[in-house]
Amino acid sequence: MxxxxxxxxxxxxxxxxxxxxxxxxxxxxxxxxxxxxxxxxxxxxxxxxxxAAAGVVAPHHYGATPGPLYELLRRSHALYPAFVQSLSRRSLDWHENGTMAIARTKAEAEELEARVHWLNHAGYSAQLLTRSTLSELEPLCDGAFESAAFFAGDAHVDPRxxxxxxxxxxxxxxxxxxxxxxxxxxxxxxxxxxxxxxxxxxxxxxxxxxxxxxxxxxxxxxxxxxxxxRPAKGQMCAVKTGGLRRPVQYPEGVMIPRTGDLMAVGATVEDVGFDLRINPDAISEVRAAAAGVVSVVADAEIVETWLGFRPRTAxxxxxxxxxxxxxxxxxxxxxxxxxxxxxxxxxxxxxxxxxxxxxxxxxxxxxxxxx
Ligand SMILES: Cc1cc2nc3c(=O)[nH]c(=O)nc-3n(C[C@H](O)[C@H](O)[C@H](O)COP(=O)(O)OP(=O)(O)OC[C@H]3O[C@@H](n4cnc5c(N)ncnc54)[C@H](O)[C@@H]3O)c2cc1C
CATH class of the missing domain: 3.50.50.60 (FAD/NAD(P)-binding domain)
Structure with missing residues (x-):
């Protein structure tokens, strides 16, 4: 009862x-x-x-374009530091050190460069990177890329x-x-x-x-x-690899540092209802996509896999x-x-x-x- x-x-x-x-x-x-x-x-x-989330706090990620959703995200982003400060627990793994984005094809590079352009126009810091500036900021990123960008105002948190x-x-x-x-x-x-x-x-x-x-x-x-x-299933894994400084986003997903020399890597986006199964093939694909950006991920030990259901609208x-x-x-x-x-x-x-x-x-x- x-x-x-x-x-x-x-x-x-x-x-x-x-x-x-x-x-x-x-x-x-x-x-x-x-x-x-x-x-x-x-x-x-x-x-x-x-x-289950990765924990990226950025006003422009996951397809946000100029418009009402960006305005909402931007307002939330401005409130975040005070929000975090107002919580009783201090160790949230909250970091305001930016995020990176990697584009590997010409089409992805065009999208990324357009994003950098409109964000700068909207007054949000976004900067295209060369190979050497990328390596300086994020030494683990050693994969081939067409274009890369740094968003200094972004942050991340451990959602758990x-x-x-x-x-x-x-x-x-x-x-x-x-x-x-x-x-x-x-x-x-x-x-x-x-x-x-x-x-x-x-x-x-x-x-x-x-x-x-x-x-x-x-x-x-x-x-x-x-x-x-409706639910949009997302599968992720954590691999034993330290050294990543900030979230790195690429078209198939995101890598995000976690304390204890761990990196969370994700995620699938699946329209399969409330399917609670972890699919090892999907996890392998998630890891392979990340390894194209940070090669050490290919051989890193997977220490955890999990899934969650994003609440999605049409x-x-x-x-x-x-x-x-x-x-x-x-x-x-x-x-x-x-x-x-x-x-x-x-x-x-x-x-x-x-x-x-x-x-x-x-x-x-x-x-x-x-x-
Ligand atoms: C793999 C993955 C990666 C993600 N990465 C990011 C990210 O980097 N950045 C970001 O901003 N967002 C991210 N998200 C999205 C984010 O996690 C969700 O948008 C957010 O957690 C939704 O929060 P919520 O409280 O609405 O849902 P939930 O956290 O799902 O909470 C809803 C709660 O309602 C409870 N509930 C449901 N029905 C009932 C009922 N009938 N009675 C009682 N309780 C009920 C459930 O048990 C649940 O605990 C990610 C999501 C996933 C799955």
Whole structure:
């Protein structure tokens, strides 16, 4: 039997579905504005995609082009240092030392050079590199390349440590987290949200507001409206190789340094539903692509493999905003960018939940675009 109590009846109670980076960041921001918050999580750890992510924090990666998504990423990027500072745990493996991108074909080089151009135009530092400047910045990069670039303002974090830090911080600040509790339904009364039905609980968890942040599992929980979010499976591995200084991106994936002389290498992007199998051939391909950029990866020992499900929408935009159900705010669909987008998502969701303020930045990301 799941036992859940609302911590206090004095404040307005907000229930959040999902304890990933999005749910926990929203919980923290809403709690800091004086609300009672309960997070309900079916699993036992802080997030699913969150736990599996690489951890690049960059406003231009994974296909972002000039426009609303870049603006959202840019705003989040600006909030990140203060966001990290505000967490109780200090060791997040957070580094503000830039990222590299490698292009190996002429077409990739054209795309990369265009990206450098528009980023500079937008006032974001981006620099094309020669072989010698690339070697100086990232001595491990020894593969052939057509073009390479350095983005000095980018950062990276260990998403597992970030999830842990968020969990610890929200608990310290008075958020209740119910792990191992499956939300079966978001309950409504008339046109407004009224709470959550949990598997095995004998009563509804009442809430004046609900934030749906269930990642790739969000679609089935939308009460009476369309929320087309589906899983995009990503497989990664960690190899025993030190020496990489910062994330290196290439068209097939990314390498990212981790403490303990490790490097995380990924990732596949697969439209195969919630398939929980690790495919050794896919891992070999991921490693081979990385070895084309950093040759030592070819023979490095694989010490871990894992997978996660990115919450993906058809238009590649997250879904953040008030739904047609009064008091139900949707915050999902962050796809390949949820780690990077967490701080701005938390702020804009808290504006909605606590102040009913809709930032115009959110207009293109509204859940209403699917209705
Ligand atoms: C391989 C890989 C690499 C990535 N690399 C990066 C990167 O470098 N940079 C970046 O910015 N992003 C990256 N991402 C994307 C990022 O991880 C996601 O966008 C982000 O973690 C989404 O966070 P979330 O909280 O929405 O989802 P999740 O972390 O999946 O959390 C959702 C939570 O909701 C819970 N839940 C679902 N249904 C229910 C229910 N019915 N009841 C209770 N709980 C429920 C789940 O158990 C889960 O814990 C990567 C993702 C993958 C898979």
């Amino acid at each position: 799941v036992e859940i109590e609302v911590a206090s009846s004095r404040g307005r109670h907000v229930a959040i579905v999902g304890a990933g980076v999005i749910g926990l960041s929203c919980a923290l921001e809403i709690r800091r504005r004086g609300f009672e918050v309960t997070v309900v999580e079916q699993g036992t750890r802080a997030g699913e995609a969150t736990w 440590l970030l999830g842990l830090a968020l969990k610890e911080t929200v608990l310290q600040e008075g958020v209740q987290i119910c792990f191992g509790a499956l939300v079966e339904r978001i309950e409504t009364m008339g046109s407004a949200v009224s709470g959550l039905s949990l598997s095995g609980a004998d009563h509804i968890l009442p809430a004046e507001a609900v934030v749906l942040a269930a990642g790739a599992w969000s679609a089935g929980l939308a009460p009476g409206f369309r929320l087309p979010v 238009d590649g935009f997250p879904v953040v905003g008030q739904s047609v159900v009064d008091g139900l705010v949707v915050s999902t669909g962050h796809d390949t960018k949820g780690i990077a987008l967490a701080p701005v998502t938390a702020k804009l969701v808290a504006d909605l939940v606590c102040d009913r303020h809709v930032d115009p930045l959110l207009t293109p990301f509204s859940p209403e675009r699917f209705s």
